[in-house]
Amino acid sequence: MTAIYDHESKSLTAQEQEWVDQFMDDTTLFLGPDPEIMRDHSITARTQFEEECIAKGIDPLQVDRIRKRLAGALDEGYEMCEAMGAAPGAKWGDLTTAIYTASGDVTYLSCHGVIAFSAILHHPIRYIMKYWKDEPTVGIHPGDGFIHNDARFGNVHNTDQSMIMPVMRDGRIIAWVAATIHEGENGACEPGGMPSGSETPFDDGLRMSPFKILERGELRRDLVTFLQHSVRDPKLQLADLKVKIGAVQRIMERVDKTIDEVGVDAFVAALRITVEDVEEEVRRRIRELPDGTVHFNQFMDSTLKENILIKFSCKVTVKGDKMTIDLRGTGPEILNRAINSPLCSVKSMFMQAILAFWWPDLPRCTSAMSPIEIISDEHTWADAGYDAPMGQSLQASFRGFSALQSSWAKLQFANPEKFSNVIAPWFNQINTFLWGGLTQHGDQVGNLCADLNGMPGGAKAFLDGEDAVSPLFCAMADTAEQEVMEEEVPFMQLVSKRLVRDNMGFGKHTGGMGYEMIVASEGTPLWGFMTVTSGAKFSSVYGMFGGYGCGTYPLARVKGINVYDVLRQDPSRFDLSIEKVMNDQPFEGGRYTTSHMGMQFDVAKDGELYMMSQGAGGGYGDVLERDPLAVVKDVELNRITDRVAREIFAVAYDPTTFVLDVEGTKELRSQVRSTRLERGKPYAEFVREFVTPEPPKDLPYYGSWGDDTDELTATVFDIDGPQRVTAPISQMPIIMLPDRRDLKVAELEARVRELEEKHGEDVRRKS
Amino acid sequence: MTEYLLIDLDTERWLCRVCDNDFGDANGNYKEGTLVYDRDPREIHQPIIDPEKYEFTFSPDPAYCRILEFYCPGCATQIETEYVPPGHPPTVDMLWDIASLRAQWEQRATDPMVAITYGPGEDVQRHTHTPPQTPISR
Numbered sequence: 075m076t077a078i079y080d081h082e083s084k085s086l087t088a089q090e091q092e093w094v095d096q097f098m099d100d101t102t103l104f105l106g107p108d109p110e111i112m113r114d115h116s117i118t119a120r121t122q123f124e125e126e127c128i129a130k131g132i133d134p135l136q137v138d139r140i141r142k143r144l145a146g147a148l149d150e151g152y153e154m155c156e157a158m159g160a161a162p163g164a165k166w167g168d169l170t171t172a173i174y175t176a177s178g179d180v181t182y183l184s185c186h187g188v189i190a191f192s193a194i195l196h197h198p199i200r201y202i203m204k205y206w207k208d209e210p211t212v213g214i215h216p217g218d219g220f221i222h223n224d225a226r227f228g229n230v231h232n233t234d235q236s237m238i239m240p241v242m243r244d245g246r247i248i249a250w251v252a253a254t255i256h257e258g259e260n261g262a263c264e265p266g267g268m269p270s271g272s273e274t275p276f277d278d279g280l281r282m283s284p285f286k287i288l289e290r291g292e293l294r295r296d297l298v299t300f301l302q303h304s305v306r307d308p309k310l311q312l313a314d315l316k317v318k319i320g321a322v323q324r325i326m327e328r329v330d331k332t333i334d335e336v337g338v339d340a341f342v343a344a345l346r347i348t349v350e351d352v353e354e355e356v357r358r359r360i361r362e363l364p365d366g367t368v369h370f371n372q373f374m375d376s377t378l379k380e381n382i383l384i385k386f387s388c389k390v391t392v393k394g395d396k397m398t399i400d401l402r403g404t405g406p407e408i409l410n411r412a413i414n415s416p417l418c419s420v421k422s423m424f425m426q427a428i429l430a431f432w433w434p435d436l437p438r439c440t441s442a443m444s445p446i447e448i449i450s451d452e453h454t455w456a457d458a459g460y461d462a463p464m465g466q467s468l469q470a471s472f473r474g475f476s477a478l479q480s481s482w483a484k485l486q487f488a489n490p491e492k493f494s495n496v497i498a499p500w501f502n503q504i505n506t507f508l509w510g511g512l513t514q515h516g517d518q519v520g521n522l523c524a525d526l527n528g529m530p531g532g533a534k535a536f537l538d539g540e541d542a543v544s545p546l547f548c549a550m551a552d553t554a555e556q557e558v559m560e561e562e563v564p565f566m567q568l569v570s571k572r573l574v575r576d577n578m579g580f581g582k583h584t585g586g587m588g589y590e591m592i593v594a595s596e597g598t599p600l601w602g603f604m605t606v607t608s609g610a611k612f613s614s615v616y617g618m619f620g621g622y623g624c625g626t627y628p629l630a631r632v633k634g635i636n637v638y639d640v641l642r643q644d645p646s647r648f649d650l651s652i653e654k655v656m657n658d659q660p661f662e663g664g665r666y667t668t669s670h671m672g673m674q675f676d677v678a679k680d681g682e683l684y685m686m687s688q689g690a691g692g693g694y695g696d697v698l699e700r701d702p703l704a705v706v707k708d709v710e711l712n713r714i715t716d717r718v719a720r721e722i723f724a725v726a727y728d729p730t731t732f733v734l735d736v737e738g739t740k741e742l743r744s745q746v747r748s749t750r751l752e753r754g755k756p757y758a759e760f761v762r763e764f765v766t767p768e769p770p771k772d773l774p775y776y777g778s779w780g781d782d783t784d785e786l787t788a789t790v791f792d793i794d795g796p797q798r799v800t801a802p803i804s805q806m807p808i809i810m811l812p813d814r815r816d817l818k819v820a821e822l823e824a825r826v827r828e829l830e831e832k833h834g835e836d837v838r839r840k841s
Numbered sequence: 842m843t844e845y846l847l848i849d850l851d852t853e854r855w856l857c858r859v860c861d862n863d864f865g866d867a868n869g870n871y872k873e874g875t876l877v878y879d880r881d882p883r884e885i886h887q888p889i890i891d892p893e894k895y896e897f898t899f900s901p902d903p904a905y906c907r908i909l910e911f912y913c914p915g916c917a918t919q920i921e922t923e924y925v926p927p928g929h930p931p932t933v934d935m936l937w938d939i940a941s942l943r944a945q946w947e948q949r950a951t952d953p954m955v956a957i958t959y960g961p962g963e964d965v966q967r968h969t970h971t972p973p974q975t976p977i978s979r
């Protein structure tokens with residue numbers, strides 16, 4: 075934090091100002107993230123050289139050929155990373171390769187991979203160009219490569235590491251090529267690179283600002299050693315550095331060949347024209363949308379340490395060819411919790427929605443978001459300041475995705491020109507196990523299961539959503555072979571990918587279903603699991619046009635048993651599901667508990683059960699409009715219970731033959747309709763009764779209460795405990811939450827005193 | 842404008858696409874013309890594990906989460922839902938500029954009722970299996 079004292083300012087003469095600027099330039103102690111670079115998501119103006127190249131003439135067919143050549147090269151680089159990458163994330167496709175203009179605007183991204191990167195990597199390149207290009211101790215030469223991971227300098231999150239290399243001709247930088255992989259482990263306070271437990275930015279692990287690690291083709295061994303020394307998995311750190319360099323060099327070869335063929339001018343012009351064309355086309359598409367405002371609120375229920383409610387507000391306004399996204403009303407940053415995200419990461423997930431769910435046909439360029447203005451207050455959890463921990467920034471940034479993906483159904487519904495389907499909300503949480511410790515081979519590791527990639531899809535206007543189909547951030551991601559992973563890590567998924575009954579967003583078309591996972595480790599001196607998910611008290615995704623959202627998801631554990639011993643003695647007991655294990659408690663002596671899904675590194679003894687479930691996609695339309703035959707089929711397939719079929723979908727059928735009762739269903743549905751008319755209250759009356767001037771008293775709530783206010787509501791903690799504050803973000807006090815163990819101790823102490831008093835015990839305490 | 846709502850550009854009214862119910866001025870918030878119910882989320886997302894034994898059961902916590910159900914007073918269709926904390930004002934989720942909407946459609950010179958074919962009664966197959974008549978998808 076920097077305290078600013080506003081002394082009476084005296085204006086300087088031009089000469090004095092020059093001296094001050096000169097002095098400041100010469101004596102800069104630290105070059106942190108540059109706000110001028112970090113707040114800007116627009117493409118740059120044409121450079122002089124680009125002007126010259128374009129002035130020599132554009133042949134659209136040649137531009138298209140160059141683009142296709144580049145697309146091929148990037149896909150080749152992508153496949154190299156996927157095939158050779160050591161990080162589990164690389165093997166499942168959580169990576170990207172891209173080519174950039176000299177100024178750093180993304181021109182083209184590999185077809186597969188994570189689209190979000192097209193909104194983010196211009197930041198580090200601009201930083202390199204601004205600070206390192208002319209810096210005598212750094213400089214940029216052919217064969218150089220820059221590494222970077224810290225999201226404060228522009229990244230999706232800190233697990234992702236980039237290798238960024240310049241394309242140079244005659245001493246001039248004419249383009250950049252980069253590969254970025256979700257590496258996972260990064261030396262954070264917990265294994266796996268996205269700690270839910272980080273309480274300061276220094277708990278988040280490696281803080282790589284962009285720096286040169288590859289000098290004229292040679293990897294700097296001293297720096298590599300430093301990085302290896304800073305993470306839990308030194309082999310991974312080295313291996314994937316080489317993989318990324320190899321992939322980028324291969325792309326470079328293809329680029330070189332293309333330039334040799336078409337010449338520098340045509341190449342540079344093609345990169346720039348692509349970026350400009352996409353911007354132009356985006357303006358045209360915005361103009362085709364109806365003018366107006368769509369507002370979408372989300373509420374997250376967890377800091378990953380305790381349950382709270384924090385709001386993500388998003389208002390999208392269209393006027394002519396201008397679109398504005400307004401995030402004001404979003405809750406404040408929490409300075410000792412991992413859920414905060416820098417704005418650039420939230421924007422990267424906006425881009426994910428735009429290029430995967432709005433206009434998937436466009437080239438993945440930085441310019442796809444250039445024409446969109448984004449209004450946001452710094453020091454909110456979706457626009458966190460430099461001092462906020464960001465280990466689980468996906469909590470905020472994935473809400474950014476959902477805000478745009480969900481709003482799109484309303485924005486595009488009445489537009490005759492559609493580039494994608496009308497879709498209910500996609501699931502948006504990272505429901506998977508992170509893990510770390512010593513493997514059966516003696517290696518220290520930390521990473522995660524691919525199950526996060528089994529996010530179920532939202533229902534569509536004419537179809538049910540797909541079950542466990544793909545993560546919101548990567549359409550082509552794989553959920554991996556668990557058996558292959560088991561060769562490398564000392565735990566098994568005793569239940570892997572079994573759909574959880576009723577786990578879907580109900581509607582005329584239902585959202586996709588999610589599966590459960592049950593894991594247990596064995597044969598390791600030290601192992602542990604973590605989970606990094608919210609949505610155990612408040613649903614994470616909602617429905618569309620009358621449909622319902624997903625349910626909520628517990629973390630369930632059975633500790634103090636060894637399930638492997640039990641199963642070895644009696645293999646017939648190998649019939650597990652969360653429902654059976656938790657309700658029947660079949661393992662004697664086990665401690666059965668549930669909790670929310672923010673679990674910091676928890677030491678797992680042999681055979682202890684950890685259980686969780688993937689989420690569900692949002693439903694679309696009124697449940698009473700669902701084809702009754704589809705409902706009966708879902709019961710027959712054991713996808714939904716009889717209770718849901720009758721109570722939610724109002725379908726009557728014969729439970730033994732699964733034959734639909736057409737008349738009975740008509741009757742049931744008409745009953746439900748009359749009940750709705752009876753219990754539904756006219757809007758004004760409902761609002762009078764339901765709406766309260768502030769959140770429920772004991773609910774720690776963060777964000778605007780209602781949408782007609784410029785103030786945020788927050789619960790802050792002082793010596794007397796929780797206090798509610800309402801203030802504009804500029805006057806909001808710093809919010810730090812107390813350690814939940816301290817709260818627990820205080821609660822227990824109070825109880826002890828109460829009992830002492832009750833029983834008349836005379837206890838003297840000193841303080 | 843949605844699965845269940847249309848805007849009559851001549852009268853500037855929000856109308857139900859199922860029963861023609863009038864929800865009010867299309868320049869305003871359609872929710873004002875709906876019936877609303879505060880649904881306990883446990884009725885929709887029913888517990889999968891025993892709520893007697895466990896705090897977290899696959900059901901949302903009603904002290905954190907409520908589901909607002911918005912019904913058409915004419916045909917009782919559930920036209921929208923909203924997940925909010927107890928007591929939080931319902932969101933004004935859509936406000937449209939009707940004059941510019943009208944101008945947009947005049948310029949397109951097509952009938953929106955013909956051009957927009959999403960909505961109740963539409964057939965899945967037509968949109969997924971029949972080749973489209975024009976290269977532009979709907």
Ligand SMILES: [Zn+2]
Pocket residue numbers: 857858859860861862913914915916917918
């Ligand atoms: Zn109606």
